[in-house]
Amino acid sequence: MKHLSLENEVEQSSIENNSILRETDIINLPGVGPTIAKMFYEVGLRTISSIATIPINELASLGNLGEKTADKIISAAREKLGYGFVTADQILEVRRRMLRITSGSNALDDLLGGGIESGSITEIYGEFRTGKTQIAHQLCVTSQLPIAYGGFNSEDSDPISCVYIDTEGTFRPERIVDMVKRYNEIIDVKSVLKHIFHGRAYTSDHQMVLAENILQNPCFNTIKLVIVDSLIAHFRAEYIGRGTLADRQQKLNQHLHSLLRLAEITGVAIIITNQVHSQPDAFFGDPTMPVGGHILAHTSHTRIYLRKSKGERRIARIVDSSLLPESEVVFQINKDGITDVL
Numbered sequence: 001m002k003h004l005s006l007e008n009e010v011e012q013s014s015i016e017n018n019s020i021l022r023e024t025d026i027i028n029l030p031g032v033g034p035t036i037a038k039m040f041y042e043v044g045l046r047t048i049s050s051i052a053t054i055p056i057n058e059l060a061s062l063g064n065l066g067e068k069t070a071d072k073i074i075s076a077a078r079e080k081l082g083y084g085f086v087t088a089d090q091i092l093e094v095r096r097r098m099l100r101i102t103s104g105s106n107a108l109d110d111l112l113g114g115g116i117e118s119g120s121i122t123e124i125y126g127e128f129r130t131g132k133t134q135i136a137h138q139l140c141v142t143s144q145l146p147i148a149y150g151g152f153n154s155e156d157s158d159p160i161s162c163v164y165i166d167t168e169g170t171f172r173p174e175r176i177v178d179m180v181k182r183y184n185e186i187i188d189v190k191s192v193l194k195h196i197f198h199g200r201a202y203t204s205d206h207q208m209v210l211a212e213n214i215l216q217n218p219c220f221n222t223i224k225l226v227i228v229d230s231l232i233a234h235f236r237a238e239y240i241g242r243g244t245l246a247d248r249q250q251k252l253n254q255h256l257h258s259l260l261r262l263a264e265i266t267g268v269a270i271i272i273t274n275q276v277h278s279q280p281d282a283f284f285g286d287p288t289m290p291v292g293g294h295i296l297a298h299t300s301h302t303r304i305y306l307r308k309s310k311g312e313r314r315i316a317r318i319v320d321s322s323l324l325p326e327s328e329v330v331f332q333i334n335k336d337g338i339t340d341v342l
């Protein structure tokens, strides 16, 4: 097993860098008394950053406040955090501290610049049976490894948790059991299972509510990985025909932005899986495209395109990354999970 060489300071969780403050700190904001602070807490606005980054109309409707009051509270939160410009070296320092989760395959980790990045959205798309759900299961396991092995756990803090929003009913705890076997000297299967919160989403609205409620989960502080598998299936099934496209995209945009805010505020890693469609009018290259249009293309920080190869082998390609070069690697899906080609 590859021992990821991470710097010591990396052990500081990204949550610590994200100003997770207590309820009392929210009370100190001008315009926020104990009643409003309690209400914010109940709807999941438990940090100054979550208030600083929420749109005015959303805070107004969540808190039953006038827009003027909401604006005043948001401005005070921003001032408290010093939102404005920061220098590039500060950003680099924060990015260096962001942890990455190993995918189980060294080749795939290298392609991703060291693994799945925390604090951002990674989209995995491809045809059916290309391994999207298998990678999602694998990350629920590997994220629970100690930091030195490519996970998020450390002896100094409570065990981390994962959230799995399952829109297609394809989550299988048996696969988690299979995948833990490979790491059984390091992690305990019972503990791994206990730290995965599975939410079966029956409609797109239900899926959105599950995602929005993550901040209200009592274990919110320990959640480091959120998976939505698949992001688009319900939206595709519910909004049929050209006439509904604008409504669908608007809802999808809202959903993606709540996920994006979650990633940026809390530093969790977010994985979304996506389906593909064929573009018959493409003259060059592969006509297979991810669904979801521009909205999804603009929101995902890293896009991984999966294709089938011989037998258990799969090809992963990085697409549209602002950081990584477009290239591809081969990995394999086995009984015990995602591995390099054996």
Ligand SMILES: Nc1ncnc2c1ncn2[C@@H]1O[C@H](COP(=O)(O)OP(=O)(O)OP(=O)(O)O)[C@@H](O)[C@H]1O
Pocket (backbone or CB within 6 Å): 126, 127, 128, 129, 130, 131, 132, 133, 134, 135, 170, 312, 333, 334, 335, 336
């Ligand atoms: N127990 C197992 N042992 C070995 N390989 C497995 C096992 N379970 C699943 N697989 C492999 O994973 C593939 C299915 O992958 P997965 O369910 O991740 O597809 P997907 O990309 O999520 O597809 P869909 O678009 O239909 O959701 C199977 O075709 C098989 O190759």
Ligand SMILES: [Mg+2]
Pocket (backbone or CB within 6 Å): 132, 133, 134, 170, 229
């Ligand atoms: Mg799947």
